[in-house]
Amino acid sequence: MNLSLSEEQQLLQQTAQRFVEREFDLRKRLDLEPGHVGFERDHWQQYAKNGWLSITLPEEAGGADGSLVDAAVLIQELAKGLLVEPLIPSAILATGLLERFGSEAQDARYLRPMIDGTRIATLALLEPDSRYDLSRVSTSAQRTDGGFRISGHKSMVWHGPAADLLIVSARDADGITLFALDADSPGIERHDSLTIDGQRASEVRLSDVRAGADAVLGAQGDGELGLERMLDEAMVALGAEALGCMQALLAQTVDYVKSRKQFGQAIGSFQVVQHRLVDMFIACEQVQSLMIRAAIEVSAESPDASLAASALKVKAGQAGRFVGQQAVQLHGGMGMTGELPIGLYFKRLTAIDAQFGDSSHHLRRYGRLSR
Amino acid sequence: MDFAFSEQDEALRAEARSFFANEYPQDLIAKLAEGRPLEKADYLRSEQALSSKGWLAVEWPVEHGGTGWTPTQKYVFDEELELAGALNVTPFGLLYVGPVIYTFGSEAQQQRWLPDILAGRVLWAQGYSEPEAGSDLASLQCRAERVGDEYVVNGIKTWTSLGHHADWIFCLVRTDDSGRHQEGISFLCFPMDSPGIRVHPIIGIDGHHSLNTVEFRDVRVPVENRIGEEGKAWGYSKYLLANERTSYAHIGGKRVALQELRKLAGALAPGGLSLLDDPLFAARLAQVEIDFRALEVSVLRVLSSLAAGDAPGPESSALKILATENAQAITELYIEAAGHYGLSRGLPWDAPEWARSAVPDFARPAMTRYLSTRAESIYGGTNEIQRNVISKRVLGL
Numbered sequence: 001m002n003l004s005l006s007e008e009q010q011l012l013q014q015t016a017q018r019f020v021e022r023e024f025d026l027r028k029r030l031d032l033e034p035g036h037v038g039f040e041r042d043h044w045q046q047y048a049k050n051g052w053l054s055i056t057l058p059e060e061a062g063g064a065d066g067s068l069v070d071a072a073v074l075i076q077e078l079a080k081g082l083l084v085e086p087l088i089p090s091a092i093l094a095t096g097l098l099e100r101f102g103s104e105a106q107d108a109r110y111l112r113p114m115i116d117g118t119r120i121a122t123l124a125l126l127e128p129d130s131r132y133d134l135s136r137v138s139t140s141a142q143r144t145d146g147g148f149r150i151s152g153h154k155s156m157v158w159h160g161p162a163a164d165l166l167i168v169s170a171r172d173a174d175g176i177t178l179f180a181l182d183a184d185s186p187g188i189e190r191h192d193s194l195t196i197d198g199q200r201a202s203e204v205r206l207s208d209v210r211a212g213a214d215a216v217l218g219a220q221g222d223g224e225l226g227l228e229r230m231l232d233e234a235m236v237a238l239g240a241e242a243l244g245c246m247q248a249l250l251a252q253t254v255d256y257v258k259s260r261k262q263f264g265q266a267i268g269s270f271q272v273v274q275h276r277l278v279d280m281f282i283a284c285e286q287v288q289s290l291m292i293r294a295a296i297e298v299s300a301e302s303p304d305a306s307l308a309a310s311a312l313k314v315k316a317g318q319a320g321r322f323v324g325q326q327a328v329q330l331h332g333g334m335g336m337t338g339e340l341p342i343g344l345y346f347k348r349l350t351a352i353d354a355q356f357g358d359s360s361h362h363l364r365r366y367g368r369l370s371r
Numbered sequence: 372m373d374f375a376f377s378e379q380d381e382a383l384r385a386e387a388r389s390f391f392a393n394e395y396p397q398d399l400i401a402k403l404a405e406g407r408p409l410e411k412a413d414y415l416r417s418e419q420a421l422s423s424k425g426w427l428a429v430e431w432p433v434e435h436g437g438t439g440w441t442p443t444q445k446y447v448f449d450e451e452l453e454l455a456g457a458l459n460v461t462p463f464g465l466l467y468v469g470p471v472i473y474t475f476g477s478e479a480q481q482q483r484w485l486p487d488i489l490a491g492r493v494l495w496a497q498g499y500s501e502p503e504a505g506s507d508l509a510s511l512q513c514r515a516e517r518v519g520d521e522y523v524v525n526g527i528k529t530w531t532s533l534g535h536h537a538d539w540i541f542c543l544v545r546t547d548d549s550g551r552h553q554e555g556i557s558f559l560c561f562p563m564d565s566p567g568i569r570v571h572p573i574i575g576i577d578g579h580h581s582l583n584t585v586e587f588r589d590v591r592v593p594v595e596n597r598i599g600e601e602g603k604a605w606g607y608s609k610y611l612l613a614n615e616r617t618s619y620a621h622i623g624g625k626r627v628a629l630q631e632l633r634k635l636a637g638a639l640a641p642g643g644l645s646l647l648d649d650p651l652f653a654a655r656l657a658q659v660e661i662d663f664r665a666l667e668v669s670v671l672r673v674l675s676s677l678a679a680g681d682a683p684g685p686e687s688s689a690l691k692i693l694a695t696e697n698a699q700a701i702t703e704l705y706i707e708a709a710g711h712y713g714l715s716r717g718l719p720w721d722a723p724e725w726a727r728s729a730v731p732d733f734a735r736p737a738m739t740r741y742l743s744t745r746a747e748s749i750y751g752g753t754n755e756i757q758r759n760v761i762s763k764r765v766l767g768l
Contacts, residue, residue: 343576
């Protein structure tokens with residue numbers, strides 16, 4: 001057993017840490033026009049140069065020969081400076097699906113340009129009535145001569161405005177099939193909006209979108225299996241991001257209570273405040289432990305992968321809510337303003353809980369899987 | 372013991388229900404329900420509608436133009452107002468400074484300020500908190516120096532709700548710093564358009580502008596605008612904070628929200644199951660409802676004591692904590708009910724119909740309310756301070 005970071009992982013962590021210090025200005029991270037794509041393209045190019053857009057890919061696939069554990073280390077560090085780039089949907093989740101199921105043609109057309117940062121992919125899986133259930137798909141794929149016609153409505157498509165490629169789930173005679181579609185295909189309409197954490201999401205309408213047989217990702221009807229695996233990867237990535245946000249909040253709140261004086265003393269000298277911060281610290285440690293477990297199990301595709309992944313998402317949701325709320329509470333009025341980064345992390349943590357299943361959803365999934 | 376309201380109370384309830392259904396501006400109810408930010412004209416129109424019925428200053432005694440209602444009648448009225456989804460009155464003029472003016476102000480001050488408040492013609496702001504004086508309010512530093520017949524005010528007030536809309540502000544200012552912190556504080560009222568005042572907006576974490584920082588540079592305030600004696604305002608302000616405590620319960624609003632949640636959660640999803648069929652959500656909702664019931668009865672116990680002419684018991688000191696934590700728990704249930712649309716801010720009104728209609732109506736304001744309701748455990752004395760008060764005054768620790 002060895003649960004310490006390897007030398008390479010420590011190096012990755014330090015590189016990411018220095019990148020955040022050098023490149024991320026928290027006040028400017030989200031201060032972009034509503035019509036803006038939501039992040040600086042220049043940062044995305046630097047991600048590509050650092051090899052971060054292929055961090056989970058083997059060397060022969062043009063990757064950095066890392067694993068999901070490395071990705072988690074990277075995401076946790078970047079999250080301390082607020083991760084607003086589409087790293088998780090494009091470079092982890094869509095990349096994972098393309099690597100596992102993509103044809104050679106899809107590899108050349110999508111994956112290669114995604115690795116060098118010239119194309120971005122996202123997932124169009126949820127629908128107005130699906131809640132968090134990825135198998136509740138009413139978007140339909142009808143067979144035509146040599147291909148499909150796809151129609152439906154996809155909801156809350158994360159980073160929709162930036163996406164060149166949409167991975168769309170649709171129902172056909174064989175079950176759920178995944179399609180790789182160019183985002184500008186005729187028949188695709190998009191309406192972008194800001195989410196509560198200042199990021200972008202889109203409602204996407206597909207009206208008789210024509211897709212060739214070569215647009216199918218993997219085998220027809222195999223979508224559900226692929227999505228389960230992707231979901232586990234999403235848990236690890238989002239768990240790592242939540243942990244980075246929580247650790248940033250803890251550090252900033254500890255600093256604040258040392259300097260904020262009321263009744264003639266630092267409020268950090270009051271026991272109620274001390275114990276609260278200790279509980280926030282313990283919450284971070286719990287998420288860190290479950291994150292290590294999930295990253296390793298999912299990376300190794302072990303039989304316990306989904307259980308470990310849902311356990312992480314449950315705790316990340318609960319602990320993230322607790323740490324976020326208490327960071328705001330201990331900052332008093334200052335915590336309620338947009339002037340401090342506190343609110344930005346708090347909102348991101350709240351949003352993370354509402355992505356790929358909230359803590360209740362994964363509590364149910366955990367219960368089902370452990371029967 | 373019984374829970375029945377008197378005939379008079381029930382008659383008032385019926386009259387209030389009819390008023391809010393028929394005479395009160397219905398567009399304001401709709402605007403509030405959609406979670407759209409309110410403007411000054413909205414507050415004034417709501418208060419003028421209440422005023423024309425004689426129901427604006429429900430807390431005030433009859434001789435000052437109030438309703439003279441019993442605490443139970445005020446409770447019934449407040450509950451009906453919230454059940455109807457109408458705007459709560461702006462507290463600063465009606466609940467806070469008004470009672471200070473008619474209790475501690477001179478005859479001339481009462482004639483000068485009370486009629487405008489009673490008629491819903493002006494909005495007031497409260498100048499209490501400062502950047503370095505929050506929970507420890509007595510450490511405030513905003514200074515008023517006496518020069519002839521005027522005070523010259525310099526300093527900063529913050530977390531000023533409605534400061535950008537207000538016509539007048541009442542402030543706690545330091546007129547003497549030679550004694551204890553609680554001494555040497557005076558109570559001044561002055562117009563917000565006085566030379567030397569600058570209002571800086573504070574954008575909240577919900578993205579809305581409701582708070583402000585107000586800066587005073589050599590603002591000249593006539594001595595006749597001081598309420599009560601110089602240096603004695605700490606006592607007046609404590610009287611005012613006592614008025615604040617019972618105003619947090621918002622029983623009607625919580626009842627409406629919980630009923631709406633139950634209805635939303637009970638609506639069948641395409642799969643044939645509802646959120647209420649999910650034992651996890653059903654249990655969570657039940658838990659919050661049970662906390663609500665405990666809060667409601669605690670409020671009724673206070674009203675019952677007051678009606679019997681007794682001082683409220685220790686249950687009253689827990690009300691602020693119970694009410695605000697329950698309010699926060701309700702907003703969390705709304706987010707959970709919204710599911711994957713929980714992080715949506717709702718789409719703009721000019722978004723295409725196919726996209727806009729996908730986001731459930733209740734999901735639009737859900738997250739904004741979750742974020743803004745976090746303030747409830749901070750303002751009016753943080754819940755940590757409230758617990759200190761209970762441990763000292765109630766438990767004697």
